[in-house]
Structures are given as C-alpha cells and as structure tokens.
Amino acid sequence: MTDVVEPGRVRVRLDLSYDGKEFSGWARQRGRRTVQEELESALRVVMRLGAEEAAQVELTVAGRTDAGVHARGQVAHVDLPEQVWEEHSEQLLRRLAGRLPMDVRVWRVSAAPPHFNARFSAVWRRYSYRVSDHPGGVDPLLRGHVLWHNWPLDADAMNEAARLLLGEHDFAAYCKKRDGATTIRTLQALSWERRADGVLEATVKADAFCHNMVRSLVGAMLFVGDGHRPPSWPGEVLSAGVRDSAVHVVRPHGLTLEEVGYPADGELAARNLAARNRRSLPVAGTGNAASSAAGCC
Missing domain, CATH: 3.30.70.580 (Pseudouridine synthase I, catalytic domain, N-terminal subdomain)
Incomplete structure (x- = not known):
C-alpha cells in the first residue's frame, strides 16, 4: 500500500x-x-x-x-x-x-x-453506539440500529467510568489480539447522552480502533450503568491488560461509524508515516514491522 x-x-x-x-x-x-x-x-x-x-x-x-x-x-x-x-x-x-x-x-x-x-491519513474516527433501556423494548422503527438492554441504565455512572479510559493506553483488555498488531490507542472521547426519545447514545472517538474495541468498551459501560459493577471497574480492567470474562462484546447493530477526520492537505504525508509507525510491531526474529489490521469495533 x-x-x-x-x-x-x-x-x-x-x-x-x-x-x-x-x-x-x-x-x-x-x-x-x-x-x-x-x-x-x-x-x-x-x-x-x-x-x-x-x-x-x-x-x-x-x-x-x-x-x-x-x-x-x-x-x-x-x-x-x-x-x-x-x-x-x-x-x-x-x-x-x-x-x-x-x-x-x-x-x-x-x-x-x-x-x-x-x-x-485519518487522524480520528468517531463512532456512535445506541442503547435503549425502555422496559417495553426498542421502537420497531429503530430496532436495526439500537440495542435493547433489559436493565435501567445510569448515564452519570457510565460517564464517570468513561473518563477513566480517556487518553493513550494499551487497550489489550478491550481488543481481540492479532499477531503483529499493537493495541495501543489514544481514546479521545467517550461519553454518554440520553436523547429526547430516551435512547442512550455513546460517542466514541479515537485515532484508530483495534478489533472489537468499541463494542467491548460499550459492554463494560453497560455493566456499570445497570449497577453490576462500580464506575472504577472498567479502568481496573484496562490496567490489568487482559481480557475479563465479564466484559461482553455487545451486538454490532447498535454501532455506526459516523465520521472520519483528516488533517490539512499539506500534513497528509507526515500523518501517513506517523500512523504506519504507530500501528505496527516488530515481527519476532526480524527487523521488519508487521502492519496492524484495520478491522474494527
């Protein structure tokens, strides 16, 4: 490429x-x-x-x-x-x-x-994940884009937990590991807002995402929102650096790639080089780098 x-x-x-x-x-x-x-x-x-x-x-x-x-x-x-x-x-x-x-x-x-x-060249990707905790379920006209969670959700608790995950970290605990690919990412935004129709909408923005990252983060947030775990728990999972069986990869239909951001035209070449260097790890036994997969979420 x-x-x-x-x-x-x-x-x-x-x-x-x-x-x-x-x-x-x-x-x-x-x-x-x-x-x-x-x-x-x-x-x-x-x-x-x-x-x-x-x-x-x-x-x-x-x-x-x-x-x-x-x-x-x-x-x-x-x-x-x-x-x-x-x-x-x-x-x-x-x-x-x-x-x-x-x-x-x-x-x-x-x-x-x-x-x-x-x-x-992309400097960030922004995703949304949409969840309904209405006891009657999801509006039939939205069912293909909104997950139903059969427990009341506390958006404030979810936002408290989300703040502990922002910044540059190794997100191995929230990613499906792939050979030769780094799991270090910079999470630029993660927040929840309840819309006027009652649907909870997460905004998730990062320089890039590793496989299953967004859906795993959402799974952890939901466990906090419904009271099964304290707001500190997702951050503790992140620090441990290993998959926790309690972190579920939520279903894909609630997730939408909303926008991709790019730098000014004159900065494209430098951005490409930085992105390639950042998303690769040395291949064992060689001096070569293996590019990370672009699969996501």
Whole structure:
C-alpha cells in the first residue's frame, strides 16, 4: 500500500454510507456479501472497465467495519486510470446510485489531494453506539440500529467510568489480539447522552480502533450503568491488560461509524508515516514491522 499514485492514475476519494445488517462486514470475503465487493463491482460495471483495468479496482477504507456494523461517514479511495476518471467523473455519482443496492450509498466522489490515504491519513474516527433501556423494548422503527438492554441504565455512572479510559493506553483488555498488531490507542472521547426519545447514545472517538474495541468498551459501560459493577471497574480492567470474562462484546447493530477526520492537505504525508509507525510491531526474529489490521469495533 503506497501513498504515491502511479503515473497515469488518479486517486479518487469516495464518501459513503451503508446499513450493515445484511453485510458480512466491509472487507471482501469469499462466498459472503460485503460492502467492498458490492462497491468494487459497481465501479467496474458503471465505468465499463476491461478485464485488466477491472482487476486493479481495489478500495482502501478508513475503517474495516465488522459484520452488522453500520456507517454514515465512511471514507475509501481507489486509484483509477486518468482517462477513465476524465471520462466518467461527472456522471459517476449518479451511475453508482443506479447500480448499487439500496443499503449502500456513495454521497461524494472527488479527486484526492497528493498523499491522501483513506486509512493512514485519518487522524480520528468517531463512532456512535445506541442503547435503549425502555422496559417495553426498542421502537420497531429503530430496532436495526439500537440495542435493547433489559436493565435501567445510569448515564452519570457510565460517564464517570468513561473518563477513566480517556487518553493513550494499551487497550489489550478491550481488543481481540492479532499477531503483529499493537493495541495501543489514544481514546479521545467517550461519553454518554440520553436523547429526547430516551435512547442512550455513546460517542466514541479515537485515532484508530483495534478489533472489537468499541463494542467491548460499550459492554463494560453497560455493566456499570445497570449497577453490576462500580464506575472504577472498567479502568481496573484496562490496567490489568487482559481480557475479563465479564466484559461482553455487545451486538454490532447498535454501532455506526459516523465520521472520519483528516488533517490539512499539506500534513497528509507526515500523518501517513506517523500512523504506519504507530500501528505496527516488530515481527519476532526480524527487523521488519508487521502492519496492524484495520478491522474494527
């Protein structure tokens, strides 16, 4: 993966959203329906690419969301031949709308600035997780995006616990470990607010997330909110550095990737280098680094 676009090609940024219910996540998987496969297939068709050009249509994404996770502000990029971009750029958005299934929408297509990389240029990702503790359950019109928790939740206690998790930490206790990948992250925001309709909404923002991190953090917060654990408990789990069986990975449908933040154009190259260095660990027995997975949450 490189930040330097090959001569004769244009890096194109796509801003998109999707309902994750019927997808096995973002990343292409054999025999499974994924967002990446749907979008790459649509691009090949609407641009009428030949076999060689079509084989080079491969998207890089800001965050590889898990099965069932939604996105409102996902960002991806793809490198296209200059002549293909010149021919199709003005009509590409409308043609994608006609080709893509209704649970995936592209809202913006644009030529990216030099050194832009949808994944490594990102300085933060912001997610929301939505929970209802109404004794009657979840509004049927929201059931695909809101988790029902069958205990009353104390938002103040959850926010007290959340404050202890902010900052740079090793989140190994809240991540599914992957070989060669660091679990050190900077949690920039974690807070809960009860909306007017009674739904509790968590805002979770970090430079990046490791696998299952957001859903594990939410699981710990819910255990505090319903009184099963004190507000100090999530911080104690974090300090212990190992998975606690009481920390549940909550279901994915309450989670939505809301927004991805990028620096000014002139800072992209430096950001890419810093992100790559930060998210890698030396491979045992070598001097090489193994890049961490972009999968999330």
